Amino acid sequence: MEASDSEQDRILAEAKQAIKRAAYSMRKAMEEDNMREALRFSAAMLSELRTSQLTPQKYYELYMLVFDQLVNLETFFGDEHAKGRTYAQLYELVQHAGNVLPRLYLMVAVGCLYIRAGEAGARDVLADLVELCKGVQHPTRGLFLRAYLSQRSRGLLPDTGSPYEGPAGGNVNDALHFLLSNFVEMNKLWVRMQHQGSVRDREKRERERGQLADLVGKNLTYVSQLDGLGYELYAGQVLPRVLEQIITCKDDIAQQYLFQAVIQVFPDAFHLGTLSALLDALPQLQPGVKVHAVLGSLMDRLAKYAGADAGALARLTSMAAFDRFRAAIAAVLAAQPGVGSAEGVEMYVALMNFSAAVHPNNVDHVNQVLAAAHTALSSRGGLGGDVRAEKALVALLSLPITRYDVVTGLGLSEYPRLMSLLRPRTHKDLATRIVCSVLDSGTRVSSVERVTMLFKFIRPLVHDVAGEGERGEGARGGEAPPTVDDMDDEDVASEQVLVARLLHALHSDDVATHFALLDTARAQLLLGGPRRLRHTLPALGWAGLALVKRLGAGGQGSSSGEVTPTSLVQWLLATGLHLGDAREPLSALRLLLAVGVAASEDAGQEELARDAFEQAFTLYEEGVAEQRARVTGLHSIVGSLHATHVFGPDNWATLVHNAAGYASRLLKRADQVRALCACARLSWQDEAAGDRAGKPGVHVARDAEQVAAMLQRALKAAQAAKRQAEAAARALPYVPPAAPGVPAGASAVGASYVTCFVEVLNHHLTYLELGVDTITPAVVQGVLDEVAGEVVAGRKEGGATDAEALRYWHATLRHVRSRARAGEGDSAHAARFAALQVPPAAADLH
Amino acid sequence: MVLILCIGDLHIPHRAQDLPTQFKELLKPGKIHSILCAGNLCSKTVVDYLRGISSDLTIVQGDFDEFTSPEHAVVTVGELKIGVIHGHQVIPWGSPSSLSLLHRQLGVDVLVTAHSHEHKIVKTEEGLQITLGSATGAPNSAKAESTPSFVLLDVDGAKATVYVYQLVDKKVKVDRIDYVKPAAGGSVGAAGASTSTPISAA
Secondary structure, three states, X not given: OOOOHHHHHHHHXXXXXXXXXXXXXXXXXXXXXOHHHHHHHHHHHHHHHHOOOOOHHHHHHHHHHHHHHHHHHHHHHHHHHHOOOOHHHHHHXXXXXXXXXXXXXXXXXXXXXXXXXXXXXXXXXXXXXXXXHHHOOOHHHHHHHHHHHHHHOOOXXXXXXXXXXXXXXXXXXXXXXXXXXHHXXXXXXXXXXXXXXXXXXXXXXXXXXXXXXXXXXXXXXXXXXXXXXXXXXXXXXXXXXXXXXXXXXXXXXXXXXXXXXXHHHOOHHHHHHHHHHHHHHHHHOOOXXXXXXXXXXXXXXXXXXXHHOHHHHHHHHHOOHHHHHHHHHHHHHHHOOOOOHHHHHHHXXXXXXXHHHHOOOOHHHHHHHHHHHHXXXXXXXXXXXXXXXXXXXXXXXXXXXXXXXXXXXXXXXXXXXXXXXXXXXXXXXXXXXXXXXXXXXXXXXXXXXXXXXXHHHOHHHHOXXXXXXXXXXXXHHOOOOOOHHHOOHHHHHHHHHHHHHHHOOEOOOOHHHHHHHHHHHHHHHHHHXXXXXXXXXXXXXXXXXXXXXXXXXXXXXXXXXXXXXXXXXXXXXXXXXXXXXXXXXXXXXXXXXXXXXXXXHXXXXXXXXXXXXXXXXXXXXXXXXXXXXXXXXXHHHHHHHHOOOOOOHHHHHHHHHHHHHHHHOOOOHHHHHHHHHHHHHXXXXXXXXXXXXXXXXXXXXXXXXXXXXXXXXXXXXHHHHHHHHHHHHHHOOOOOOOXXXXXXXXXXXXXXXXXHHHHHHHHHHHHHHHOOOOOOHHHHHHHHHHHHHHHHHHHHOOOOOOHHHHHHHHHHHHHHHHHHHHOOOOHHHHHHHHOOOOOOOOHHHO | OEEEEEEOOOOEOOOOOOOOHHHHHHOOOOOOOEEEEOOOOEOHHHHHHXXXXXXXXXXXXXXXXXXXXXXXXXXXXXXXXXXEEOOOOOOOOOOHHHHHHHHHHHOOOEEEEOOOOOOEEEEEOOEEXXXXXXXXXXXXOOOOOOOOEEEEEEEEOOEEEEEEEEEEOOEEEEEEEEEEOOXXXXXXXOEEOOOOOOOOOO
């Protein structure tokens, strides 16, 4: 019976003291060459190992202390032997020790010397010793005694090629017999420990048994180190006997440990041959054994072996190891209902790893693993809220994504099914990881099947499923399935930005196929609702626009299969309208404008282009309310219009009229001025790019009257800005001294009306340079004089001409002078500038 | 030496998946003093990425940005005034005379714009005009794809060295142009081949 902890310490200390005293006396006797006394004290020392009161760990301390002293004793025996005493005599002599335990230790010590000296055959002495040790049946005492036996007899076994092999010493069979007998006996002792003591101490006892496991396992290590151990011997004798012992001992700890030991200590090549025996043994193990860990390590080992040895790889393939493992897992799950879902899934993780090592390119195997895992989990009613099992499942599902390129992974039809067992949140996390892995790997997804599959994989990011809560297997965890309505905008945005980025991974060198990819994606995306679409449709639209360009690069009107620039633009127009429906007017506006430009420049379709622009205008009028957005939106409208060349005069006039109307209705005068100046340019287009210049149906708007009219409207807007500033100043009876840098006439954007005047002048100069015939030097001179007047007046009347405006004015004058000077190559253009009367240089330095 | 990253038209996620990895390698935090971003990032997540490169970040409004920024910005570095504006406001897009008009209006030495997705650096009577390409090689209304590029400005007093980083055939190519602000009518420096670059992935 073991004692309490403090009691143990006391007993241990006393026993150590006793051992040291006995050892001292023993050494003294040895120095005096007194064999009788030496044996007496050695027996006394060994008697301390008879205690039953220590835990295995403390007992081990005693054992080591004694072990060191026994080495001295062996040396002494050796000296005695040299003086003429035979080991036969010594072997006889030590048997007189009174107690069985000291007697057996001494017999082992002498017996091994006996063999080493060649005076006795190894077979007989070892058989004798291993049998005699049965005399000690106390587990701890017996285990350490037998550990001593196997330790001392190392190197003395009649192994093949060993000096101890021979007619008298025996052969490798005798060595095996000895090691396996010792193994079986030790295991029996070890298992019996479990049944000692009270039920209350079970946990403690299991822990202590764990500490002794290696003593038992060492025997298997020694077996594996025998030179004479060939495959035949292993498969015919060793494994059957070891497995029989493992199964019949019916002890969880022993089975778990020893099965792992078998897998770890014997060569992989042996396992290849005995795979059936190993797999057949698994379902016979106790329910408490972690079979999944055992099976896992077997698969891991063979996977590594296959990776290092091509021959092994071939053998594993030819013996259908994958199928056998898969069947074994199913058998284990069927035989042991107690195996948890997590453990079940972990076995499939190991099988997946095995499959990857042995059949790296066999996606079908991966699919089979996923299918088997799905079957196993479904038969248990899904994950049932088992967090560990879910974690294991995520690990399983992560393997194909990280191991295979995503395109290969997308061949896994079983994947989405298994994935749907996850709780919605986990399901989505995994979907996110899939998207990231596509993005990080730079993979391109290039067939409709793959795109369809990809969207199945990432479904939780793309759209909610109606009634998901009632039907979904994953919802059993008690968690309500979140829909996009449960998310805040920021979370929706960060998710959908990922999806949007993913759309650029869809690619085919064939335009028709590429279009089919985008169309497939759009069908899926449209299920996602407005809050998702506002982030994803622009990306889809731009992917389509790039496609139009690619098609256009093959020449106007070129096509790929059924896909023409016109059909693409129609599709894009619909996409833009969907985006408009997604209550994202500004975003839809930009896309529709780009579609309008494509309809014009790439498809050459006036009606389509007009449609796109008119839809964009409607969105601008009805949907864009915020002033900054209106300014930016109008710039986009004007810029896009200017880039089109498809419109005949009638359509063009309407479009320009609308744009100019928007410009006049901007809230701030400065914005009006700038926008009207931009609109002026709509009546003076550049030539169409490249070879399209001068082709029929390519219109270049050149209307000098219209330019002049629009600039006039801009000038009026600047004048209105001035009146507005003056009215504002009059409204205040007392005007405090203007703060430095804040002129009285400054508008809210910080630009004073004087700046507006200078800006209008600059636009006149642009047309003067272009040679537009309505913008003559005389017209420009008129504007210049008016603006000069405003600059001067603004300086006098309390600061409407602020530093910015003045600097801009001076820069403008410098520009005029420089143009007048620099026009050597174009004398007409220089002459137009030279004709302008500019205030003297000195004047503009004020 | 003040190293300024000028970057624009990333169009993530609408027109591009991400910055090229070669650029990401170059633009590790700690190398760049400040960033002038010419807009069209377009997602707010990209702002966070840029802020990771340098916290001194100036962004102006692009026509496709999903958040609001100032229409233009002017910063002073050394003796140089640098103006940034996206350029969609310039009609016709990318027109030299319209850019010069804007240049005069902002009254800066260096004008940084983007929008054309084609990098271009010219010296005009107004000063230095840098048009940035798209950092991601995004398409626009005129082309299906473009050459990814960005610019590093190394400012020393009245001098600026412009390094144009381009991704050509998956390799980073660097061109260098020197600029000196004319001292009351002085002349500008000459373009030269790059011998050393301020940042590299090594």
